[in-house]
Amino acid sequence: MxxxxxxxxxxxxxxxxxxxxxxxxxxxxxxxxxxxxxxxxxxxxxxxxxxxxxxxxxxxxxxxxxxxxxxxxxxxxxxxxxxxxxxxxxxxxxxxxxxxxxxxxxxxxxxxxxxxxxxxxxxQRFTRAHQKARQLIERKELGEVLTFKTSFGHAGPERWGINKSNSTWFFSKERSGLGVAGDLGIHKVDLLHYLLNDQIEQVSAFQGSLDKTGTSGEPIEVCDNLVCSLKTVGGRIGTASFSWTYYGEEDNSTIIYLTGGIIKIYHDNKYPLIVMDKDGAVTKYQLETIQTNDKQTNSGVIDSFVDSxxxxxxxxVTGEDALVSLKVILGIVKAAETASVVQVNQSSGKVETKKV
Missing domain, CATH: 3.40.50.720 (NAD(P)-binding Rossmann-like Domain)
Structure with a gap:
């Protein structure tokens, strides 16, 4: 068929x-x-x-x-x-x-x-390095997850967009809405939920339009950088950075710190997945490199969709999965805008602001 x-x-x-x-x-x-x-x-x-x-x-x-x-x-x-x-x-x-x-x-x-x-x-769920990392975490081969840090940044959507200019719709508040948070950040939120089999429930953040300008030369209407602290339902804590101003090299890396060692994902160009146990033994996995704006490879998304x-x-990745991640991103943006710690209530579909 x-x-x-x-x-x-x-x-x-x-x-x-x-x-x-x-x-x-x-x-x-x-x-x-x-x-x-x-x-x-x-x-x-x-x-x-x-x-x-x-x-x-x-x-x-x-x-x-x-x-x-x-x-x-x-x-x-x-x-x-x-x-x-x-x-x-x-x-x-x-x-x-x-x-x-x-x-x-x-x-x-x-x-x-x-x-x-x-x-x-x-x-991001479809890369072999992320799938292998999830497997290692599920099997508790390095114990329990304690903390994590993740980053996703590149030189900006105007470098890749069809117009190749700062007229890109990504810089428009009305059209993009969430800036780098909705472009790159939401990918990493979904990835963390996938890797940890856990959900982010509490966030704080800083955001800014640090360098990008629109067609008038003014700072863009949405954030081009965002840094946040995250806490999951399971009590794991970590940090995440999202940026449109990583001009030298794209960064799409994640580190998971566990009771028995460390999992590094997309930190090394040759070995996308590196596992180090607490005694210093290192295992390197020579899997595929991650898809970037400059290096397009098959993401596996279309094949998976067609297969389903x-x-x-x-x-x-269902609509419900995406709704969970959107709630977290909206909570992160709210935390940055209000200088607050925000509680993400997945059961009620609301985000609640807590005073710092």
Whole structure:
């Protein structure tokens, strides 16, 4: 059986990740592209031997299309993904799932109503180094997790975006909403939940627009750097840094400190996973390098999404998973804005501010 895929939005995430991964998947028969700028859709349709939908409604109502990637900008996810799900399509939505809890919950409810698959593109779960690290932690091969630190930073979305300029929508408060927190930070929050099999429940943070400027030369409307402290339900504590101003080299590393040693992930260019026990013995795993903006490799996301549809299985990153991570990111941003410690209440769907 083969599936026909549709893609909403024809920016860089489609050009470099979704489209080539659909094209390489043997179970995809064709890709149909839609963008508010028809020329962008035409370019990618020609590049990937696909076709163009003249409108969003044409894409969603096309009975031959089985699955849709929502690669629109952040503020449109709650519109496009809901329409696609209720239109009978399985949906892979780019992160963050939405900009508000209310909008995210609408997408999750649309999935429940439609009974279609909904997967969110938190791609860090799919790297072999992260999967192996989770396995080591689950098996308690180095004891219990105590603390952690993680970082995700690069030179900024304007270096990779389709316009290659500071006019990128990522710098707009209305469209990006959460700045580097929603672009990079939410990936690492999801990763920590995945690695630790735990949830972050308390946060504090600092954020700033330290270097990026918009088209007028003024500092951008959203944060380009954010540093936070995190505490999980299980009592683990750690730090996280997210940045659009790592100009020399991209950093996508994580260190987990356990009672029996240390797990280092993506700290070494040759060995993506290094394990050191408390007696100093070192094991180095020569796995694949992580995907970067400058080095595009198959993320595994499209293959996993297609597989979940064909096998009628729950996707590995559900809408509920993404909602949990969004609550944490909104809590982190609130903590930075209010100089407070914020309690993330997953059961009620709210974030509560605690005085420092």
């Amino acid at each position: 083969k599936l026909k895929a549709g893609i909403i939005g024809c920016g860089s995430i489609t050009r470099f990740r979704h489209a080539p991964e659909y094209k390489a998947n043997p179970f995809i028969s064709e890709i149909v592209f839609y963008d508010r700028n028809p020329e962008r859709a035409e370019i990618l349709a020609n590049q990937f031997a696909g076709s163009v939908a003249q409108s969003l409604d044409d894409l969603i109502t096309d009975p031959t299309i089985d699955i849709i990637s929502d690669c629109s900008s952040n503020e449109f996810h709650s519109i496009n993904s809901v329409k696609a799900l209720l239109g009978g399509k399985h949906v892979l939505c780019e992160k963050p799932i939405a900009l508000t809890l209310e909008d995210a919950e609408q997408i999750v409810q649309a999935q429940r109503t439609s009974n279609k698959k909904l997967m969110i593109d938190h791609n 549809v064909l096998r009628n299985q729950e996707p590995p």
